Amino acid sequence: MRAPAPARIDVRKTYKLFIGGAFPRSESGRTYEVTSAKGAFLANAAQGSRKDARDAVRAARSAQPGWAGATAYNRGQVLYRVAELLEGRRAQFVADVAAGEGLTERRAQDAVAAAIDRWVWYAGWSDKVAQVAGNANPVAGPYFNLSAPEPTGVVAVIAPQASSLLGLVSVLAPAIVTGNTVVVVASEDRPLPAISLAEVLATSDVPAGVVNILTGRTAEIAPHLAKHMDVNALDVAGALGADGITWGALEADAADTVKRVLRPAGDDEASWADAQSLNAILAYTETKTVWHPKGM
Amino acid sequence: MPRFEYAPAPESRAVVDIASSYGLFIDGEFVESASGGSLKTINPATEESLADVAVADEADVDRAVRAARRAQEKVWGPMPGAERAKYLFRIARLLAERSREFAVLEVLDNGKPIREARDVDVPTAAAHFFYYAGWADKLDHAGFGPSPRPHGVAGQVIPWNFPLLMLAWKIAPALATGNTVVLKPAETTPLTALLFADLLRQAELPPGVVNIVTGAGATGAAVVAHPGVDKVAFTGSTAVGKRIAKEIAGTRKHATLELGGKAANIVFDDAPIDQAVEGIVNGIFFNQGQVCCAGSRLLVQESVAAEVVERLKVRLGTLRVGDPMDKNTDVGAINSAAQLARITDLTKAGEEEGAVRWTADCALPEQGFWFAPTVFTDVSAAHRIAREEIFGPVLSVLTFRTPAEAVAKANNTPYGLSAGIWTEKGSRILSMADKLRAGVVWANTFNRFDPTSPFGGYKESGYGREGGRHGLASYLIEGSTR
Known part of the structure; x- marks a missing residue:
C-alpha cells in the first residue's frame, strides 16, 4: 500500500520595499506582521525607516527628469502597459485584496x-x-504667450489605509501620469497589494x-516625507485612519517647504468608487507661462 | 555723444486729495477702528507724513468678515454673473477715468516713478477688472464644470510694491467668480486701496462685497486666521507665506500664495546684446528692483560676459534716479526705511563675501530712502546675494559656459517664480523654457504682465496662479486643488 502523496506546501513570497527599481529590505532590518482581516498570518512586511524614505526620495528625484522628459505618448503607452500586466495578475490581486480588506471574492473582483x-x-x-x-x-501686445501644465517634481503619497489597491491606484496614477515621480507609503495594515503592484511596475x-x-508605520515615515526638502508635493489621503497622525499635522509639516498638499475630501476615508478626476492630476502640476516677442 | 541735461518735469499732485486720517472700509462705509489705533503712512521719497490710517484688530476683522459673508450669501453670490460683470466693468472704467489720481497717489505713498505708475500699475489694474468682468457670466465655459461655485469669503493680503495692481489681481477674479472680499493692504502703502473704496462708492457696488481693513502684520494674520474666511490669497514674502500655510494646515481654507523669487536672467553669446541689456535693466531696476519676479541673477555666457557687463554699466550711468514725481525719473525711492536697511545689509554681505561691487555714480536726495543701482560681479552661487531675495536695485552677475550649466545654476534656488532667456536661437529658447523650473519664462523680453497671462511660482515661490483663465481656478471650488 502506497502512502498518500503529501499535501503540497506553497512557496511563499517575501515582501520587501521597492526603491529605485530594486526590492531591498528595510535598512533598519525591521519587519512587522501583516494579517488578513480575519487575523490570519499573511506575511512579514518590511518596516521602513527614515533612511529608507530618504533613499526613496533620492531615487525618485533622479528618475524625475527622465520621466518628465519622455514624450507624453510614451508615458501613456508605458502606463497602459501596466494595466495590461495588472489584468494578467488579476487573480493574485483579488486574493490579496480579499484577504487584506476582508471582502467577498465578488467585491474584491469589483475593486x-x-x-x-x-x-x-x-x-x-x-x-x-x-x-x-x-x-x-x-495678451495686449505683440507677444506669443502660452500656458501649459508641467509636473511639479517629486510627490510623496500617503496611500489610503482601507482601500489597499483601488485607493492606492486612485492616488498614484494621477501623480505619475504627467511626469512626476513618487514615493508611496503603503497602507499600514494592508501593504501587500502595494508590493504586488510594485512587482508589476518593476516588470x-x-x-x-x-x-x-x-x-x-505611517506615523513614523510620513512626517519625514512631509518635511523633506526635496519633496514638492504631498497627498495626505492615508493619514485618515492611520494611528498617531493627522492630515493637518502633515500639512503643517509640509508648510516649511511650501509643498503642494492634496487634502482628503472628508473626515473619513472616502469610497474610491468614483474617485477619478482631472483635478487629481492637476494637483501635482505647475502652470508654466512662456512669453516671446513677435517681430519680423 | 553729447549728454543733454533734462529740465525738471514734475507731475502735479494737485489732482489728488489726501485726507488727514482714514477709517476702515467695512460694509460699504468708512468706520472707526474698535481700538482707535492708527498708523502713519509716509512718502518714502521725502519722509513727509501723508495720513493717519486706522489699524484693524481682530474685532474689526470680524466685522468685515461678517459683512462680507452677508453680502456673499444675500447679494453677490445669488446675483447673475451678467450683473456682477457690469459692476466689474464699471470699476474698470472708473479706474481708467481716475487713472491720473490713482497714479499720483501711488507715487506719493510708494515712491515708484510716476512713469511706471502711470504707464504700468494703473492701466494694468484697470485692464484686470475689464478682463475678469467678462468672465463673470462665462464661468461655465472656463473648464471647471457646468456651474462652478465660489468659495465664499476671500481674505486677501497684498504687498507694498504694486499696491493698486495687487489689489486688482486679488479683487477682480474673486468678485468675478462670486466671492466677496476682505482685503488687507500693506502697512506702508494703504492709500490707493482707500481711494479705491471711494471708487466703489461711485460704482455703487453693494455694501460688504469688498471690505478694506488697514493695518500691519497682526491685521493680516487676523484676516488669515478668521474662521469665516474660506479662501486666503497672499502675495508677499516666502517667510510669511510659510507661516500662512502652517496656520491654515488642517483647516478647509484654500490658499493662493505668491511669494518670493530669485530669477535668473540668462544671456547667451548669440543674444542681441543691446536688447538684452535693456531687458536686464528692465528686469532688475524696474520698480527699484522691488519685484518678486525681478531678474536679480544675471547668468551671462562667459564669452560675452565682459562686454555685457561693460555695456550694462554704461546704460546704468544714464538712468535717472530721484524725484518719483518727475516724469523723466527711471528709478525712484525705496519704499521704506526697513526695506532700505535690508538692501543695505545684503549688499554689505556681498562685499564681505568677496563679490565686486559697482554702483552707479548718481546724486541721491538727502531726504527719503534711496539706493543707487548696483551691480555685483564675481558672484558665486554660494554668496548670499546670489541666494537671497534682495528686493532692491541690486544685480548679481554669474557666468556659465554651457546651456546645461545655465540650467543647473538657474534652477539652483528654492524659488521658482520667473526666468529670462536671451538668445537668437529658437530651438534653444524652447529647450531652455522646458528645463527652467519657473512659473513665468520671458524669452527675449522680461517683466511683461497682462491680465490674460497666468502668473505664479514653482517650489517656494508659492502656489496657485493669478491672471488669465488659470486665475479663476483658485476662486472656484471646482477648480481648487489646494
Missing part, C-alpha cells in the same frame, strides 16, 4: 477591476492634460525610481 480600469483612464490623460489645462493667452516599462513604495 480590482475598478483599479485596472482607473489605471487605463489615467494613462489616457498623459497626452491630453496639456491641451485641456493649458491655453494660449491673448513593465516604468523606469526605475518613478514609483517607490515603502511599507511600515
Whole structure:
C-alpha cells in the first residue's frame, strides 16, 4: 500500500520595499506582521525607516527628469502597459485584496477591476492634460504667450489605509501620469497589494525610481516625507485612519517647504468608487507661462 | 555723444486729495477702528507724513468678515454673473477715468516713478477688472464644470510694491467668480486701496462685497486666521507665506500664495546684446528692483560676459534716479526705511563675501530712502546675494559656459517664480523654457504682465496662479486643488 502523496506546501513570497527599481529590505532590518482581516498570518512586511524614505526620495528625484522628459505618448503607452500586466495578475490581486480588506471574492473582483480600469483612464490623460489645462493667452501686445501644465517634481503619497489597491491606484496614477515621480507609503495594515503592484511596475516599462513604495508605520515615515526638502508635493489621503497622525499635522509639516498638499475630501476615508478626476492630476502640476516677442 | 541735461518735469499732485486720517472700509462705509489705533503712512521719497490710517484688530476683522459673508450669501453670490460683470466693468472704467489720481497717489505713498505708475500699475489694474468682468457670466465655459461655485469669503493680503495692481489681481477674479472680499493692504502703502473704496462708492457696488481693513502684520494674520474666511490669497514674502500655510494646515481654507523669487536672467553669446541689456535693466531696476519676479541673477555666457557687463554699466550711468514725481525719473525711492536697511545689509554681505561691487555714480536726495543701482560681479552661487531675495536695485552677475550649466545654476534656488532667456536661437529658447523650473519664462523680453497671462511660482515661490483663465481656478471650488 502506497502512502498518500503529501499535501503540497506553497512557496511563499517575501515582501520587501521597492526603491529605485530594486526590492531591498528595510535598512533598519525591521519587519512587522501583516494579517488578513480575519487575523490570519499573511506575511512579514518590511518596516521602513527614515533612511529608507530618504533613499526613496533620492531615487525618485533622479528618475524625475527622465520621466518628465519622455514624450507624453510614451508615458501613456508605458502606463497602459501596466494595466495590461495588472489584468494578467488579476487573480493574485483579488486574493490579496480579499484577504487584506476582508471582502467577498465578488467585491474584491469589483475593486480590482475598478483599479485596472482607473489605471487605463489615467494613462489616457498623459497626452491630453496639456491641451485641456493649458491655453494660449491673448495678451495686449505683440507677444506669443502660452500656458501649459508641467509636473511639479517629486510627490510623496500617503496611500489610503482601507482601500489597499483601488485607493492606492486612485492616488498614484494621477501623480505619475504627467511626469512626476513618487514615493508611496503603503497602507499600514494592508501593504501587500502595494508590493504586488510594485512587482508589476518593476516588470513593465516604468523606469526605475518613478514609483517607490515603502511599507511600515505611517506615523513614523510620513512626517519625514512631509518635511523633506526635496519633496514638492504631498497627498495626505492615508493619514485618515492611520494611528498617531493627522492630515493637518502633515500639512503643517509640509508648510516649511511650501509643498503642494492634496487634502482628503472628508473626515473619513472616502469610497474610491468614483474617485477619478482631472483635478487629481492637476494637483501635482505647475502652470508654466512662456512669453516671446513677435517681430519680423 | 553729447549728454543733454533734462529740465525738471514734475507731475502735479494737485489732482489728488489726501485726507488727514482714514477709517476702515467695512460694509460699504468708512468706520472707526474698535481700538482707535492708527498708523502713519509716509512718502518714502521725502519722509513727509501723508495720513493717519486706522489699524484693524481682530474685532474689526470680524466685522468685515461678517459683512462680507452677508453680502456673499444675500447679494453677490445669488446675483447673475451678467450683473456682477457690469459692476466689474464699471470699476474698470472708473479706474481708467481716475487713472491720473490713482497714479499720483501711488507715487506719493510708494515712491515708484510716476512713469511706471502711470504707464504700468494703473492701466494694468484697470485692464484686470475689464478682463475678469467678462468672465463673470462665462464661468461655465472656463473648464471647471457646468456651474462652478465660489468659495465664499476671500481674505486677501497684498504687498507694498504694486499696491493698486495687487489689489486688482486679488479683487477682480474673486468678485468675478462670486466671492466677496476682505482685503488687507500693506502697512506702508494703504492709500490707493482707500481711494479705491471711494471708487466703489461711485460704482455703487453693494455694501460688504469688498471690505478694506488697514493695518500691519497682526491685521493680516487676523484676516488669515478668521474662521469665516474660506479662501486666503497672499502675495508677499516666502517667510510669511510659510507661516500662512502652517496656520491654515488642517483647516478647509484654500490658499493662493505668491511669494518670493530669485530669477535668473540668462544671456547667451548669440543674444542681441543691446536688447538684452535693456531687458536686464528692465528686469532688475524696474520698480527699484522691488519685484518678486525681478531678474536679480544675471547668468551671462562667459564669452560675452565682459562686454555685457561693460555695456550694462554704461546704460546704468544714464538712468535717472530721484524725484518719483518727475516724469523723466527711471528709478525712484525705496519704499521704506526697513526695506532700505535690508538692501543695505545684503549688499554689505556681498562685499564681505568677496563679490565686486559697482554702483552707479548718481546724486541721491538727502531726504527719503534711496539706493543707487548696483551691480555685483564675481558672484558665486554660494554668496548670499546670489541666494537671497534682495528686493532692491541690486544685480548679481554669474557666468556659465554651457546651456546645461545655465540650467543647473538657474534652477539652483528654492524659488521658482520667473526666468529670462536671451538668445537668437529658437530651438534653444524652447529647450531652455522646458528645463527652467519657473512659473513665468520671458524669452527675449522680461517683466511683461497682462491680465490674460497666468502668473505664479514653482517650489517656494508659492502656489496657485493669478491672471488669465488659470486665475479663476483658485476662486472656484471646482477648480481648487489646494
